[in-house]
Amino acid sequence: TQLLEQSPQFLSIQEGENLTVYCNSSSVFSSLQWYRQEPGEGPVLLVTVVTGGEVKKLKRLTFQFGDARKDSSLHITAAQPGDTGLYLCAEVGAGSYQLTFGKGTKLSVIP
Amino acid sequence: NAGVTQTPKFRILKIGQSMTLQCTQDMNHNYMYWYRQDPGMGLKLIYYSVGAGITDKGEVPNGYNVSRSTTEDFPLRLELAAPSQTSVYFCASRKGPTNEKLFFGSGTQLSVL
Numbered sequence: 001t002q003l004l005e006q007s008p009q010f011l012s013i014q015e016g017e018n019l020t021v022y023c024n025s026s027s028v029f030s031s032l033q034w035y036r037q038e039p040g041e042g043p044v045l046l047v048t049v050v051t052g053g054e055v056k057k058l059k060r061l062t063f064q065f066g067d068a069r070k071d072s073s074l075h076i077t078a079a080q081p082g083d084t085g086l087y088l089c090a091e092v093g094a095g096s097y098q099l100t101f102g103k104g105t106k107l108s109v110i111p
Numbered sequence: 112n113a114g115v116t117q118t119p120k121f122r123i124l125k126i127g128q129s130m131t132l133q134c135t136q137d138m139n140h141n142y143m144y145w146y147r148q149d150p151g152m153g154l155k156l157i158y159y160s161v162g163a164g165i166t167d168k169g170e171v172p173n174g175y176n177v178s179r180s181t182t183e184d185f186p187l188r189l190e191l192a193a194p195s196q197t198s199v200y201f202c203a204s205r206k207g208p209t210n211e212k213l214f215f216g217s218g219t220q221l222s223v224l
Contacts, residue, residue, distance in 0.1 A: 099144075
């Protein structure tokens with residue numbers, strides 16, 4: 001089973017600051033998904049990255065897939081309180097029906 | 112569309128009791144999953160199904176059972192509940208096996224005392 005390491009585990013920042021969270025593996029990802037989970041709710045998909053070096057943008061969120069496909073990052077510009085939540089990365093195994101999730105980064109954006 | 116619906120939202124069980132967590136989806140998805148989420152531990156896969164009549168174990172299947180008699184429903188059965196099964200349980204579904212989006216229910220918070 002591939003292990004996904006997410007860092008940092010917790011992050012508390014002021015509104016308007018920028019931040020980056022990371023997802024790393026010792027093995028090559030087939031593809032990677034990022035989810036955001038708000039308290040009391042299930043995770044919601046933000047993006048899927050497939051190609052090494054790929055960059056995707058979703059408003060103030062920028063997702064990057066490492067060239068070697070062993071790491072990914074999520075950068076948030078000018079964080080807002082609505083960005084508060086648990087950010088999870090998930091590896092979609094090649095030829096597998098399963099998704100493996102990291103432990104997540106819990107983000108708090110203070111107004 | 113209702114998406115993925117889980118019931119109940121909260122439940123307290125005594126040690127040794129049994130219960131079934133219900134999950135239904137109205138998106139005609141073949142692939143369905145049960146995860147548990149413990150604080151600081153992310154999501155761990157309990158069981159999954161790739162279609163009606165087909166189920167398979169995930170990472171943490173001990174103490175649980177599933178069935179998939181229809182495409183829509185994927186109930187999770189806890190027999191002889193133990194305190195270690197205190198967790199938040201999420202059901203999820205998706206259309207295809209690879210990069211398809213996973214749709215989650217809103218979860219069942221279970222406490223075993």
